[in-house]
Amino acid sequence: MDEKKIKRRSPKSSTSHPPPLLNTKKNAVPVSKSTGFSNAVPQPVGQKPKLKRVIKEKSKSQGEAKGASSAPIQHSFLTDVSDVQEMEKGLLSLLNDFHSGKLQAFGNECSIEQMEHVRGMQEKLARLHLELYGELEELPEDKRKIASDSNLDRLLSDLEELNSSMYPF
Secondary structure, eight states: OHHHHHHOOOHHHHOOSOOOOSOOOTTOOOOOSOGGGOOOSOOOTTSOOTHHHHHHHHHHHHHHHHHHHHSOOOOHHHHOHHHHHHHHHHHHHHHHHHHHTOOOTTOTTOOHHHHHHHHHHHHHHHHHHHHHHHHHHHSOHHHHHHHHHHHHHHHHHHHHHHHHHTTTO
8 A cells, every 4th residue: 555655646746848738829819817808919929918017017016015014014103212202201290190189080070079979879779779679579469569669769769869969060
């Protein structure tokens, strides 16, 4: 079995010269991309077809595209030292403003304490909602409707209180 594998050769390696051409006409029409508009007039032997020039231009543009994709484009703002220093100064200034309390996301009327108070009220309302829902499941079917209505009234009043505390926002 090993002998059979050794004896087999690819057809390309066994022939050193190209296979004979089937079309041996002297005045063969060159093959173009558009066969519908082929020119039936044979070209003289001394003239080169215009197709080669187009093919060369295409191959050059493809080669340039390959070269451009292999090397990453480097932006000047990443390599220019003065730009990097300017960005660093701006970011440090922003950080200092943040630590000193100069930055106000919602204006001067809104402080961190007010936002924490609102968050506390939201959490309290969410806990109440879950607590009331848990109590509602334990009730018999006939009392659920009455309890559900009273729970809704309580939750809405707490929501109105939360809304009024957020008014300056």
